[in-house]
Amino acid sequence: MKQFKYTELEAILKKKIDANSFTPTGKLPSVRELCKLQGLSKATVLHSLHRLESQGLIYAKPKSGYFVTQIKPPKRVLPKQIKTSSTPRNVSVPAILKDIMTRSAAFDILPSAGAQGDATHLTVLNRHLNKAFRSSQSQKAFYYNNSDGDLRLKHAIINHYGGLNQKPDELCITNGCQHSLFISLMATCSPGDTVAVESPTFYGVLQILEQLNLKIIEVACDPEHGISIDDLTKKIAKWPIKACVVSPNYSTPTGACMPHRAREELLKLAVKSDFCIIEDDIYGDLAFPPFVSESLKSLDTQGQVILCSSFSKSLSRDLRIGWVFGGKWHDKITQLKLVTQLSSCGSIQQGLATFIEDGHYRRYLNKHVYAIKQQQAELINFLQTHWPEDIRFTQANGGISMWVELDESIDTQKSYNEILQQGIVMTPGSLFSASGQYKNFLRLSYIHPLTKAREVAIKKLFSTLLVKK
Incomplete structure (x- = not known):
């Protein structure tokens, strides 16, 4: 049976x-290149790609071409898991953090380049x-919105999660995730x-613990699979904890994602030892296909x-709109929302609700996760090309960050100001x-x-740091 040219190219x-074959970036040759290499018309090539x-x-990225949906990552040596302190301690966050936030550089070493x-x-x-x-x-000008949040937005958020088995009156709208964690x-x-936290952990949590005069006990984490249930169990047996803050889905800074079994074990431990699990799920929507995020809350029945x-x-x-499903502590959380914020902007909540209901948020996410996955591949390729033996780093299946380990002789905090003088915010x-x-x-x-x-900024960063070896 004769095979069509477009099916031959498809095969x-x-x-x-x-x-x-398309590692590390996953980018296919351009349509023009495929036409030239295979001796085919543009229409035939496009038919195969479609x-x-x-x-x-594969998927199409506007003005960039076609990319493979799932790339098999090369084998690499991951950053080491560091042994954590065995006793609770007070928290003191370095002043450098405020400087980074003032420069709008939390997730960009070169904020002067602007967003693209x-x-x-x-x-x-x-x-x-x-x-x-x-x-x-x-109506909006002369009356406060319901302190708990707009009912329509609550329904939209619950429907977006799917399988969460929560009702609108179990949800409180807040002024962002940091506000949710705080209350x-x-x-x-x-x-x-x-309070038990992952180590390394999100510095925003450290700020809250310092402000609330809470002690911290750091729990060892695997760079790929997140918090160690064994280490947490040992520390709970020795020290009473009231809460455990975790990011099961693509935590910052490592990008780790907890396996399903570890999530179940954490829930059992929380029930047995009677502590609260505070789940920071801010990266839950950023899983790279074919991976799908599962919230810890969806497994919670108590x-x-x-x-x-x-x-x-x-x-x-x-958009300073966040939310919190409070579980047993819902009533107290809604009271604290009333005290700390009074109410959230009704118009923004209603606009977000219709944006989600009409499918725009889901369509945007489907496109956005492919874009950041491609950006991750490009960054990994760049690092492996220039510093294959000098650094170790994580490669997450979602989220927006990687954890980079350098030689033990290097102190990145001490190098902060020297790097900053070059216009780079580390x-x-x-x-x-x-x-x-x-x-x-x-x-x-x-x-x-x-870009x-x-x-250029990354080259300057590592050339400055690695010379200190």
């Missing part, structure tokens, strides 16, 4: 995809927000109590988990621990495209 490309795209094997990429979704979002602002203006820790702990999240990492930093590893660990680590993010300017 050739399938074979190359199966052989992982067939592969319909099968989920497709912002079509923001145009659509703004239309929904503007429409919400124009409706019932007098959750206030609701579950008193000054002097001990209200032992408080789930905190927001739109800031997935949609826009400018996030030192020591910010992610209360015990002064991870001095030879740093966090890098792939949320922004790897030529950022390539």
Whole structure:
């Protein structure tokens, strides 16, 4: 039986995809290159690519070409798992963190380069927000919105999660995920109590613990699989804890993702030892296909988990809208929301609700995760090309950051000002621990495209750090 030319090209490309021939970036040759290499017309090449795209094997990135959906990562040596302190301690966050946040450089070593990429979704979002602002203006101007949050947005968030088995009256809208974490820790702990956290952990949690005068006990984490249940069990047996803060899905800075079995073990331990699990799920929407995120809260049948999240990492930093499913502590959390914020902007909540209901958020995410996955591949390729023997780093299946380990003689915090003089803002590893660990680590993010300017910045960064070996 005669085979059509487009099916012949389809078979050739399938074979190359199966052989992982398009690593490390996953980019296929351009349409023009394929036409020239195979001696085919543009229409024939596009027909083949569209067939592969319909099968989920490749995806199109505007103005960049076609990319393989799933690339087999090369074998690498991961950063080491550091032994954690065995006793609770007070928290003191270095002043460097405030400097980084002042420079808007939390996830960008070169904020002066500015943001780039497709912002079509923001145009659509703004239309929904503007429409919400124009409706019932007098009503909104003279009355506060319900402190718990807009009912329509609550329904939209619950429907977006799917399988969460929560009701709108079990959800509270907040001023972002950091606010959710803050009032959750206030609701579950008193000054002097001990809180268990992953190590390394999100520095925002360290700030809250310092502010609330809570003690911390750091729990060892695997760079790929997250918190060690064995280490947590040992520390709970010795020290009473009131809460455990975890990010099961693509935590910062490592990008680790907890296996399903470990999640179940954590829940059993929380019930047995009677402590609250505070789940930071801010990266839950950023799983790279074919991986799918599962919230810890979806496994919770006894209200032992408080789930905190927001739109800031997935949609826009400018949207200060978060949420918290409070479990057993819901009533106390809603009271603390009333005290700390009173109410959230009704128009923004209503605009977000219709944006989600109309499918725009899901369509945007489906496109966005492929883009950041590609940016991760490009950053990994860049690091492996220039410093294959000098650094170790994680490669997550979602999220926006990687954990980089350098030679033990290097202290990234001490090098901060020297790096800053070159216009580069580094996030030192020591910010992610209360015990002064991870001095030879740093966090890098792939949320922004790897432009030529950022390539130059990364080269300057590592050339300055690695000369100190």
